[in-house]
Amino acid sequence: MAGLTHQFLSVTVVLGAVQLINGYSFNNCILDVNSNRTHFNCINLKDKNMTAIIHDLPRSVTSLTISKNQVWHIPNNSFAHLPWMQNLRLDHNRLRIIDQLAFQNLHQLQSLNLSFNNISVLHPSLFVDLHNLTFLSLTNNTLKQLPGGIFSATLNLNTLNMSQNLLTNFSGITESLSHLRNLKKLDLCFNSLTSLSSNVSLPTSLTAIYLCRNNLSTLGCEHSFLGLIEVLDLSYNSRLPTMAFEGVDLGRINYLRLRSTSVKVVAFLNISNINAGSVDFSGTGLKNDRLLIELCRLLKTKVKWIKNLHLGINGIKNLTTDTLNYCPNITGYLDLSHNELKFTNCLHFLKRQTYIKGFNAEHNHLTTLQSCKTQTQNTAFKYLEELTYRYNRILSVSSHAFYHMQNIKTLQLNINTIAFLHHEALKGLTKLETLRLDNNLLTDLFNDTFEDNVKLQTLNLRNNRIAVIFNGTFHRLGKLITLDLGGNKITHFQPSGLDGLKSLSKFYLDGNNLKQIDSSLYRVFQGTLTVLDLQSNMIRFFNGTEIMSPFQNLSALRDLKLDGQRPHGLTLLPRAFFRGLHSLKSLYLTQNNLIALAADAFDDLTGLRFLTLDSCCVGVTKLQPGVFKNLRNLTILIVENMGIQNFSKEVFGNLTRLSVLHLNRNIMQSINVDALQNLTKLQYLDIRGIPLTCTCQNSLLQNWTRNNPKVQVVLLYNVPCQHDAKFKFYNFDSKVCYIDLGKYLFLSTAVVIFLFTLSPILYVKLYWKMKYSYYVFRSWFGEKWRRLREEEENCEYDAFISYNSFDEQWVMEQLIPNLEGNGSSFKLCLHHRDFELGRNIVDNIVSAVYSSRKTICVVSRNFLQSEWCSLEIQLASYRLFDEHRDVLLLVFLEPISERQLSSYHRMRKVMLKKTYLQWPGSDCTNPMQAQDLFWNHLRRAMTTGSRLKTEESLKCDVCVPAESEETKHFETSDENDYLLQKEN
Numbered sequence: 001m002a003g004l005t006h007q008f009l010s011v012t013v014v015l016g017a018v019q020l021i022n023g024y025s026f027n028n029c030i031l032d033v034n035s036n037r038t039h040f041n042c043i044n045l046k047d048k049n050m051t052a053i054i055h056d057l058p059r060s061v062t063s064l065t066i067s068k069n070q071v072w073h074i075p076n077n078s079f080a081h082l083p084w085m086q087n088l089r090l091d092h093n094r095l096r097i098i099d100q101l102a103f104q105n106l107h108q109l110q111s112l113n114l115s116f117n118n119i120s121v122l123h124p125s126l127f128v129d130l131h132n133l134t135f136l137s138l139t140n141n142t143l144k145q146l147p148g149g150i151f152s153a154t155l156n157l158n159t160l161n162m163s164q165n166l167l168t169n170f171s172g173i174t175e176s177l178s179h180l181r182n183l184k185k186l187d188l189c190f191n192s193l194t195s196l197s198s199n200v201s202l203p204t205s206l207t208a209i210y211l212c213r214n215n216l217s218t219l220g221c222e223h224s225f226l227g228l229i230e231v232l233d234l235s236y237n238s239r240l241p242t243m244a245f246e247g248v249d250l251g252r253i254n255y256l257r258l259r260s261t262s263v264k265v266v267a268f269l270n271i272s273n274i275n276a277g278s279v280d281f282s283g284t285g286l287k288n289d290r291l292l293i294e295l296c297r298l299l300k301t302k303v304k305w306i307k308n309l310h311l312g313i314n315g316i317k318n319l320t321t322d323t324l325n326y327c328p329n330i331t332g333y334l335d336l337s338h339n340e341l342k343f344t345n346c347l348h349f350l351k352r353q354t355y356i357k358g359f360n361a362e363h364n365h366l367t368t369l370q371s372c373k374t375q376t377q378n379t380a381f382k383y384l385e386e387l388t389y390r391y392n393r394i395l396s397v398s399s400h401a402f403y404h405m406q407n408i409k410t411l412q413l414n415i416n417t418i419a420f421l422h423h424e425a426l427k428g429l430t431k432l433e434t435l436r437l438d439n440n441l442l443t444d445l446f447n448d449t450f451e452d453n454v455k456l457q458t459l460n461l462r463n464n465r466i467a468v469i470f471n472g473t474f475h476r477l478g479k480l481i482t483l484d485l486g487g488n489k490i491t492h493f494q495p496s497g498l499d500g501l502k503s504l505s506k507f508y509l510d511g512n513n514l515k516q517i518d519s520s521l522y523r524v525f526q527g528t529l530t531v532l533d534l535q536s537n538m539i540r541f542f543n544g545t546e547i548m549s550p551f552q553n554l555s556a557l558r559d560l561k562l563d564g565q566r567p568h569g570l571t572l573l574p575r576a577f578f579r580g581l582h583s584l585k586s587l588y589l590t591q592n593n594l595i596a597l598a599a600d601a602f603d604d605l606t607g608l609r610f611l612t613l614d615s616c617c618v619g620v621t622k623l624q625p626g627v628f629k630n631l632r633n634l635t636i637l638i639v640e641n642m643g644i645q646n647f648s649k650e651v652f653g654n655l656t657r658l659s660v661l662h663l664n665r666n667i668m669q670s671i672n673v674d675a676l677q678n679l680t681k682l683q684y685l686d687i688r689g690i691p692l693t694c695t696c697q698n699s700l701l702q703n704w705t706r707n708n709p710k711v712q713v714v715l716l717y718n719v720p721c722q723h724d725a726k727f728k729f730y731n732f733d734s735k736v737c738y739i740d741l742g743k744y745l746f747l748s749t750a751v752v753i754f755l756f757t758l759s760p761i762l763y764v765k766l767y768w769k770m771k772y773s774y775y776v777f778r779s780w781f782g783e784k785w786r787r788l789r790e791e792e793e794n795c796e797y798d799a800f801i802s803y804n805s806f807d808e809q810w811v812m813e814q815l816i817p818n819l820e821g822n823g824s825s826f827k828l829c830l831h832h833r834d835f836e837l838g839r840n841i842v843d844n845i846v847s848a849v850y851s852s853r854k855t856i857c858v859v860s861r862n863f864l865q866s867e868w869c870s871l872e873i874q875l876a877s878y879r880l881f882d883e884h885r886d887v888l889l890l891v892f893l894e895p896i897s898e899r900q901l902s903s904y905h906r907m908r909k910v911m912l913k914k915t916y917l918q919w920p921g922s923d924c925t926n927p928m929q930a931q932d933l934f935w936n937h938l939r940r941a942m943t944t945g946s947r948l949k950t951e952e953s954l955k956c957d958v959c960v961p962a963e964s965e966e967t968k969h970f971e972t973s974d975e976n977d978y979l980l981q982k983e984n
């Protein structure tokens with residue numbers, strides 16, 4: 001308890017001090033969990049204020065991505081607090097204005113990406129601190145020119161990409177680059193350059209320059225200007241004439257791209273000193289044999305060997321057997337992609353190209369691959385290893401289609417329309433390692449289709465129409481490591497359909513129509529299988545009773561995907577379903593309409609590191625205490641969108657290694673902090689999209705999320721309060737929640753009791769005062785009050801007589817004759833006689849009291865019971881006590897015991913302070929004499945000052961009331977003077 005109090009206390013102190021946030025959460029950016037506080041992403045934000053977006057990032061940042069935001073301005077010193085930054089991406093924003101000192105202090109920056117913005121002007125000293133910059137991209141902006149000296153400090157710049165701008169002045173560009181000694185690659189594609197004329201030379205380090213899609217109508221450069229360039233891309237400069245190359249040294253070029261220019265290649269070769277290792281003459285109109293032969297001849301006069309020859313986009317329909325014989329020997333690749341080839345003719349045209357390594361006929365019009373068995377050229381294509389026919393329209397592959405190329409290792413037949421693959425089509429490919437047959441229309445595989453491919457390691461059959469895997473299909477593929485059968489229509493395997501796959505490690509079966517998991521099939525590769533993808537099949541369980549685990553012996557399995565079973569989901573997980581998966585590291589169970597998760601569902605997965613249950617279940621899911629109890633190695637847990645309403649501390653009990661927890665999009669209104677505190681290794685917590693209430697129920701959570709130095713609560717500062725999204729969870733007012741509960745209860749109880757005790761006292765003590773004050777106040781402003789004051793000045797009456805109507809007889813017969821007649825001429829105010837008709841009785845009383853010099857109260861038992869009389873006495877005594885004007889005279893008509901008076905506190909107080917007269921009733925022994933004396937005293941009291949002196953002689957010895965037993969002394973004190981004092 002003491003500890004708890006201490007905790008409360010320190011919490012209160014912390015909260016009281018400042019809005020101190022020690023937490024590990026950031027306003028706009030998300031820390032990459034594995035990066036040790038160095039990699040941040042700030043993406044898709046509405047905020048336009050750069051400073052606001054990154055102000056809270058720690059100094060340790062080395063890599064920062066601020067992308068797809070509305071930011072348009074980078075103010076000075078924006079990154080000054082991030083001096084270790086190496087990688088800065090600012091692409092795909094709306095940047096227009098970058099202040100001169102925007103990148104100040106980024107001395108370590110190596111890579112800066114400003115692409116896809118609206119930058120049209122750069123300040124000359126913008127990059128002055130970026131000594132270490134090696135990569136800069138300004139792609140897709142609206143730059144018209146570069147200011148002089150902009151790269152004067154970036155001496156380490158290696159790659160500069162300024163494609164897709166509005167640059168026109170090539171000379172200006174080269175001037176700003178001329179002193180760079182490390183620049184290797186310069187991309188100026190998609191600009192408006194018209195020539196390469198330049199006053200200064202290119203940096204000697206520059207080897208690759210991309211000038212595609214400009215408006216070059218000439219090169220206009222010195223002989224040696226491009227003398228050191230190795231890669232030159234001049235594609236899509238449709239106005240560039242062949243003669244532009246006259247006298248330009250291209251001696252070092254090994255990759256020249258002249259795709260879709262108006263350059264006449266033959267003429268070009270005649271005037272140019274190009275001696276290319278690789279040339280790209282794509283899109284130069286070399287469409288027929290005559291032009292190609294001419295090209296080859298010319299090339300051969302220059303070089304004996306050529307590495308790569310690109311002849312794409314030339315509209316080539318056919319190649320005769322001899323065409324390429326005139327070419328120099330190709331030692332690398334021949335690229336004939338994007339032409340119009342209809343047949344390959346068993347690659348006859350490459351017959352003499354004995355050294356060729358790869359052939360590319362992608363994007364042609366091939367429809368069939370013919371049999372090549374008759375061409376027994378076992379000597380040809382000795383070195384051909386790679387053949388690619390992707391993106392054709394191949395419908396059928398005949399038997400022995402590759403029989404003459406027995407050395408190929410990679411064959412790419414994917415993205416065609418192959419519906420018929422002859423069962424002997426792949427005959428002879430004994431060295432094949434990678435076979436791509438994906439994205440075709442295959443329906444059947446025969447048991448001898450892969451008969452010869454004994455070295456095959458990767459077989460991709462994804463996205464075909466295979467329905468059944470027949471016995472023995474893969475029986476020779478003992479080296480196969482990866483088998484991709486995803487996206488087919490497989491409903492079942494024949495009993496020995498997977499036999500022979502002794503090395504299989506990765507098996508993709510996702511997107512098929514499997515209804516169950518047939519464990520007997522997997523027995524061949526039990527010890528080797530590491531990945532099994534069964535996502536999006538039709539597996540479903542109808543009861544949860546224990547079954548023999550289908551994964552029983554997959555002791556090496558690391559990844560298991562069972563997510564998204566169509567159309568109804570797994571529905572249930574049978575008991576002990578995962579038994580035997582000791583090595584499993586990742587398990588995917590999302591989107592499975594699971595009705596429940598048993599507390600022992602994952603008990604066997606002791607090695608699991610990653611578990612995603614995102615949207616796995618139906619409706620509101622209860623996470624049973626202990627459901628993760630054996631997952632001691634789990635580091636990432638995704639329980640997003642599961643309809644979790646609440647969970648107890650025990651749910652995450654043993655997850656001592658958990659570092660990432662996605663709780664987002666659930667429906668709990670509060671989270672038990674104890675449950676989170678158990679997760680000692682937690683670094684990343686996502687609680688977005690949870691309807692958290694901003695009440696004391698969550699005050700501890702709020703405090704935990706704000707002050708935890710280890711856990712990043714993703715975008716905490718944007719998490720809204722449930723009741724109103726305008727309020728934020730992190731700063732709802734929770735101070736009140738931290739008062740010690742005991743103290744709180746004590747205080748509130750005390751206040752309640754105090755009020756209960758006080759209210760009767762206040763009622764009695766202040767009731768009249770308040771009532772009086774109210775009336776006084778009310779009349780103060782009124783005309784009535786003015787009149788009343790005037791009346792008071794004049795003191796219209798000598799005395800206001802306050803009496804009860806029961807005592808009217810005494811007043812009429814005794815009081816009035818003795819005071820108004822009988823030689824005395826006092827003017828009395830009597831309510832029945834002098835009160836103004838139609839006026840509020842209270843106003844009348846107030847007026848009467850204030851316009852009379854004295855108020856005589858005729859006290860009887862009846863008087864005491866009359867409220868209005870009480871008001872009169874209260875008013876008069878108020879004047880006595882508070883205005884210190886002694887106006888009250890008490891006349892007791894009958895003896896009244898102290899007990900009877902005791903309920904009239906104020907009256908009693910008046911009596912203690914004041915004199916009073918006792919009317920000597922008829923029971924006195926000498927009433928006449930005593931009554932004369934009474935009137936004398938009263939008259940004197942009305943005329944003289946306030947106080948009446950005690951006179952011993954006035955004792956009424958005879959005046960002993962009948963009920964004398966009950967009559968007691970009124971309390972007396974020395975200060976009080978008496979007119980009459982009763983004796984015992």
Ligand SMILES: *[C@@H]1O[C@H](CO)[C@@H](O)[C@H](O)[C@H]1NC(C)=O
Binds near residue numbers: 036060
């Ligand atoms: C993370 O960085 C800090 C300093 O920034 C360093 O002390 C710590 O060892 C690093 N941790 C890891 C796991 O790299």
Ligand SMILES: *[C@@H]1O[C@H](CO)[C@@H](O)[C@H](O)[C@H]1NC(C)=O
Binds near residue numbers: 049050051052055
């Ligand atoms: C941007 O945010 C910073 C800090 O949050 C603030 O000081 C500055 O005034 C803001 N600038 C604009 C233009 O709103």
